[in-house]
Amino acid sequence: MDARFDPLPVYGLSVAEKTPLLLEALHALTLHHAARCAPYARLLRAFGVDPAAQPATPAGFLPLTVRQFKQHRLKSIPDQEVFKTLLSSGTSGTPSVICLDREAAAVQSRVLVRIMQHWLGKARLPMLIADHAGVIKDRAQFSARGAGIQGMAMLGRDHTYALREDMSFDHDAVAAFAERHSDAPVLLFGFTWMVWQYFIEPLIASGIELPGGILLHGGGWKKLEAQAVDNAAFKARLAGAGIARVHNYYGTVEQTGSIFVECGHGHLHAPVHADVLVRDAVSGEPAPFGRAGVLELLSVLPTSYPGHVLLTDDLGVLHGVDDCPCGLPGAHFSVLGRIPRAEARGCSDTFEPETA
Amino acid sequence: MSDAIELIAGTAPQSLRQAPALAPFSEPVLGFLAALSAALLGEPAWRAHPGLVALGFWLRPAGLARLRAHADGSGGGGRRRAAGVVLHLAPGNVDNLFAYPWVISLLCGNADVIRLSSRPSNERTALLELIRRLLADDAHAAIRARCAIVRYGHDDAVTGELSALADRRVIWGSDATIAHLRALPAPPACQDILFPDRQSAALLSAAALGGAADLDNLVEALYRDAYTFDQRACSSPRLLLWLADGDVEAARARFWPAFADCVARRQPVLGEADLVDKLAAVQSVALEQEVVVEAGHDRRLMRVLLSRPDHAVLAGHGGAGLFFEGIAADTGAIGGWLPPRTQTLTHWGFDGAGLDALCAALGQDLPDRLVPLGHALDFDPLWDGMDLFERLSRQVRVMP
Numbered sequence: 013m014d015a016r017f018d019p020l021p022v023y024g025l026s027v028a029e030k031t032p033l034l035l036e037a038l039h040a041l042t043l044h045h046a047a048r049c050a051p052y053a054r055l056l057r058a059f060g061v062d063p064a065a066q067p068a069t070p071a072g073f074l075p076l077t078v079r080q081f082k083q084h085r086l087k088s089i090p091d092q093e094v095f096k097t098l099l100s101s102g103t104s105g106t107p108s109v110i111c112l113d114r115e116a117a118a119v120q121s122r123v124l125v126r127i128m129q130h131w132l133g134k135a136r137l138p139m140l141i142a143d144h145a146g147v148i149k150d151r152a153q154f155s156a157r158g159a160g161i162q163g164m165a166m167l168g169r170d171h172t173y174a175l176r177e178d179m180s181f182d183h184d185a186v187a188a189f190a191e192r193h194s195d196a197p198v199l200l201f202g203f204t205w206m207v208w209q210y211f212i213e214p215l216i217a218s219g220i221e222l223p224g225g226i227l228l229h230g231g232g233w234k235k236l237e238a239q240a241v242d243n244a245a246f247k248a249r250l251a252g253a254g255i256a257r258v259h260n261y262y263g264t265v266e267q268t269g270s271i272f273v274e275c276g277h278g279h280l281h282a283p284v285h286a287d288v289l290v291r292d293a294v295s296g297e298p299a300p301f302g303r304a305g306v307l308e309l310l311s312v313l314p315t316s317y318p319g320h321v322l323l324t325d326d327l328g329v330l331h332g333v334d335d336c337p338c339g340l341p342g343a344h345f346s347v348l349g350r351i352p353r354a355e356a357r358g359c360s361d362t363f364e365p366e367t368a
Numbered sequence: 369m370s371d372a373i374e375l376i377a378g379t380a381p382q383s384l385r386q387a388p389a390l391a392p393f394s395e396p397v398l399g400f401l402a403a404l405s406a407a408l409l410g411e412p413a414w415r416a417h418p419g420l421v422a423l424g425f426w427l428r429p430a431g432l433a434r435l436r437a438h439a440d441g442s443g444g445g446g447r448r449r450a451a452g453v454v455l456h457l458a459p460g461n462v463d464n465l466f467a468y469p470w471v472i473s474l475l476c477g478n479a480d481v482i483r484l485s486s487r488p489s490n491e492r493t494a495l496l497e498l499i500r501r502l503l504a505d506d507a508h509a510a511i512r513a514r515c516a517i518v519r520y521g522h523d524d525a526v527t528g529e530l531s532a533l534a535d536r537r538v539i540w541g542s543d544a545t546i547a548h549l550r551a552l553p554a555p556p557a558c559q560d561i562l563f564p565d566r567q568s569a570a571l572l573s574a575a576a577l578g579g580a581a582d583l584d585n586l587v588e589a590l591y592r593d594a595y596t597f598d599q600r601a602c603s604s605p606r607l608l609l610w611l612a613d614g615d616v617e618a619a620r621a622r623f624w625p626a627f628a629d630c631v632a633r634r635q636p637v638l639g640e641a642d643l644v645d646k647l648a649a650v651q652s653v654a655l656e657q658e659v660v661v662e663a664g665h666d667r668r669l670m671r672v673l674l675s676r677p678d679h680a681v682l683a684g685h686g687g688a689g690l691f692f693e694g695i696a697a698d699t700g701a702i703g704g705w706l707p708p709r710t711q712t713l714t715h716w717g718f719d720g721a722g723l724d725a726l727c728a729a730l731g732q733d734l735p736d737r738l739v740p741l742g743h744a745l746d747f748d749p750l751w752d753g754m755d756l757f758e759r760l761s762r763q764v765r766v767m768p
Contacts, residue, residue, distance in 0.1 A: 058672075059663070079652075295666065327640065
């Protein structure tokens with residue numbers, strides 16, 4: 013990562029202060045990847061982008077659609093330097109493959125910790141994980157859930173899994189954890205779906221109290237949408253369990269290190285080494301504040317693979333910059349979910365045995 | 369027969385065999401089709417559905433006369449008789465495509481079972497409303513007695529029962545659908561008529577685009593061919609080929625801005641998912657091979673100039689306003705650009721002699737249709753290389 017970002021406070025810069033640094037860093041990364049990743053260089057040529065020319069605004073960089081990591085092995089390091097491979101959870105078959113070298117993996121961890129320490133404080137908190145211990149089995153290749161937990165584990169201590177391998181609530185383990193840390197802040201961590209489906213109801217039913225609990229959850233709302241549960245309903249149920257501090261976070265395995273955390277006002281915030289754009293799908297131009305569009309993520313972290321400017325498959329809305337009621341500077345936004353898929357047209361798809 | 373079948377119009381499938389036999393091009397059928405055409409063209413409400421207007425136009429008196437002339441000229445000198453009962457397993461997503469083979473089948477004297485998709489379609493709903501209304505009229509009782517328009521879930525048992533009644537099955541793609549459905553048993557005498565996945569292209573003569581060529585008609589024609597059905601029909605052109613019989617660069621420089629203006633004017637409605645899918649498809653190609661991408665300030669039109677023929681990229685094309693572009697140095701080079709079993713090649717700037725030369729050059733690989741630009745989606749009794757009148761009827765040899 014560009015060294016100038018290291019000492020910066022995680023939410024310390026206004027947009028005016030951050031943007032020049034971001035532009036230079038992204039430009040340097042574009043040149044870096046163009047020189048080392050032949051397919052990426054080919055892509056730039058195809059779109060008529062000269063990597064040597066620095067765009068005037070962040071929107072001037074060509075975003076790579078995240079889907080490419082499912083279809084192509086894109087990296088800017090030789091095979092022997094690949095230290096860690098991340099795989100997306102891929103609901104639709106093929107996962108994305110993200111290659112990190114040692115340095116990239118280390119930077120990613122460091123940045124994650126710095127971001128989370130802003131919300132949790134410097135001290136490592138006792139950590140209760142809404143998952144089972146088996147989810148981080150294979151250390152060579154991490155699934156999104158395993159990667160998320162392993163990454164967050166650094167923030168905590170006395171790591172305790174709330175579920176057994178069969179997904180049932182481990183009452184004894186949770187009760188003991190609550191007992192050990194009855195008066196202190198504790199970190200509760202899990203994927204949104206896991207928390208909702210396997211953790212919260214048994215917790216309420218158990219009567220175990222976690223008044224110092226700060227819940228950090230991420231991984232998307234898609235499954236909850238199917239049950240008509242939105243963020244408000246989710247928070248309300250958690251309040252019912254006495255968990256008052258809840259922070260959703262948004263991130264994507266294709267841009268590790270870009271973690272956007274939800275503030276008390278309910279908006280996601282870009283940390284100093286990342287930024288966010290919302291693009292109008294028809295014009296490709298940045299959408300005005302308040303207008304929904306396709307979410308684009310920019311980050312100065314990806315050095316081992318060309319993931320510094322990515323167009324996601326998610327819709328989002330940028331609320332503003334430097335003006336969130338919570339007081340944090342920078343861009344603040346909301347994710348609206350996956351881009352809704354319309355029916356395919358044309359002669360195909362007449363018959364799909366799995367979908368009635 | 370299973371209760372799972374919903375009868376939308378007509379009569380129960382099991383009763384079709386009791387319908388009195390009709391000769392090809394019988395009065396009751398012609399009367400019904402004339403009424404259908406008049407209704408489709410006459411009612412202002414249907415004008416919102418271009419597909420319905422197209423069907424109405426196809427069924428107008430001159431259109432029916434053309435079908436008659438075609439039928440009279442085909443069949444190899446035999447006498448035509450109905451095949452019997454025809455089962456149509458309609459495509460899910462091209463609204464009213466099922467209606468065309470159904471019309472031909474009626475004109476052959478058949479009785480038809482048509483299984484429609486459950487996917488919502490305003491245009492199809494409108495057509496069914498109209499058909500139901502016409503069939504309720506006793507003037508069309510003979511047609512009511514010989515058609516069963518049904519809907520049911522993906523139920524192989526029901527399809528099997530219906531297949532057991534059939535003398536012909538018309539099965540539309542996808543390829544996976546065809547593989548599945550054709551494997552369901554049917555009587556030995558039942559013949560399957562299959563419409564698998566196909567691809568289509570447009571061929572423009574660079575020479576013909578010089579000077580004061582009629583650019584307006586040209587762009588409108590390509591727009592019509594491509595953007596109807598969001599470019600996802602088998603006949604939709606996804607590859608645009610230039611024949612370099614003149615200054616290709618000048619032709620392209622004239623053509624594309626005019627076409628972009630047309631798209632901007634027509635404002636096709638394409639969802640975010642379509643547009644992002646399209647961008648992703650283009651980027652995937654651009655990562656792997658040297659291409660030139662043109663994606664201006666309107667993502668509803670994107671084009672990728674290929675440096676060499678590539679059939680695989682066309683397979684990955686999802687429609688929604690994306691053109692792969694190629695330049696064929698001469699007539700002999702055109703064949704290499706076309707994917708195997710290209711269905712429709714629309715042409716612009718070719719006269720009779722030019723088309724003859726093209727046919728000669730393409731030889732065995734001649735696509736199933738070589739029609740003028742703007743007519744890619746016009747249905748024709750010669751479809752996918754088959755004469756549907758011949759396929760949907762029996763040709764009887766009578767010798768004294």
